[in-house]
């Protein structure tokens with residue numbers, strides 16, 4: 001029987017300290033549900049305080065039901081010289097609905113001496129009495145030992161006395177925190193092992209690390225290997241400075257590589273989706289290189305790799321991407337041959353015979369020679385396959401477009417675009433303004449075809465990259481535009497190449513919308529099924 005490790009997510013509290021992080025109360029509830037369906041055991045929601053936003057969050061959460069998760073409220077040990085049951089913040093915790101309270105307290109003698117100027121014995125009393133009070137109010141309590149590893153290096157005996165005070169106060173778990181992220185794996189491993197054996201079986205040990213030394217995940221993993229049984233972290237590693245330990249990386253390592261039991265197989269298969277969903281709610285673009293869940297995590301380039309993968313995936317992959325809900329990505333480049341193209345087409349649900357695959361390869365080579373690159377433009381590549389198999393039907397027929405950029409005396413720049421297109425036999429003329437020609441064209445185009453294809457309204461352009469090829473030609477050089485678009489579930493790339501930057505952008509834009517309408521994307525439109533049916537081309 002595999003040993004269990006509890007997942008403790010602090011995205012909504014520590015994660016919100018990250019640069020640019022701010023979520024509404026409703027968004028926090030959505031994140032909590034995403035964490036719950038992933039199988040997270042404890043969700044730290046924040047401080048229950050009289051601040052209206054926090055109050056509203058706890059009021060909402062109290063009425064939500066979760067399958068696997070318990071909500072934890074966060075607070076500090078009592079103030080010095082005040083009885084625990086008279087401490088306002090502790091009383092708020094006691095009155096809050098959350099069944100679990102996590103209290104953070106001092107462990108580092110240097111902090112007591114220099115920062116808080118609290119007597120070391122008073123600090124021990126603060127820890128024990130605060131926890132005991134919450135226990136007496138029926139709460140399960142976790143003690144977060146702030147700066148534990150620094151404290152342990154400075155004065156191991158006192159750091160351990162702090163943990164014992166928490167155990168005496170009734171903690172079910174004492175979590176060792178590397179608050180400033182200073183520690184390295186061997187330090188965390190040794191200290192954790194010592195704590196686990198010193199405290200004995202009566203209390204579980206947890207780990208909370210930060211990534212300041214690039215060791216957030218490694219430190220969490222070694223602590224588990226040395227006996228910790230609860231791991232704190234955030235989704236995608238959000239958090240102040242360099243971030244918290246990334247639970248999205250820790251979870252599959254514990255479960256798939258070390259054999260611990262954290263969540264069910266089905267829940268683990270939701271990891272990629274959950275990671276991207278939380279990114280979307282937090283308005284962060286997903287990191288393509290993120291371990292396990294990134295778009296590039298299982299991307300293969302080059303004939304030999306691809307041939308190996310097709311024969312036996314273990315040759316070039318450290319695990320099966322499906323276990324974490326990710327997909328294998330076969331990159332298209334001049335290095336690859338027919339095999340890659342066929343494998344990629346099959347993945348997309350298209351059967352390509354040898355002759356068609358050879359045509360696609362030739363076409364890719366020809367286009368790459370002109371400056372195209374399909375590795376980041378999977379959407380354009382999918383369309384190219386469709387064109388070669390003859391079942392491509394454009395979204396619209398272009399009559400003309402024009403874009404006007406006008407710089408005025410007062411310094412303002414005004415952009416306007418007009419397009420004339422035909423959609424299903426009808427002529428549309430649309431004019432739109434934008435903050436640049438591409439934006440104006442995008443708006444005009446969507447307004448013209450959005451009625452016929454409502455799924456297009458779900459698609460957002462999330463990234464726009466321009467690269468000048470052959471820079472020696474100056475303004476006569478060729479421009480390559482890469483666009484990333486997303487419908488909230490899936491992200492794809494498209495490409496345009498031209499001597500004219502607006503023309504290149506237009507081509508990429510049309511491909512990105514066109515690729516967004518491919519059946520497998522239109523299927524997961526957020527709109528009601530009936531609308532999607534109409535939106536899909538015959």
Ligand SMILES: [Zn+2]
Pocket residue numbers: 014179208209210244
């Ligand atoms: Zn922290």
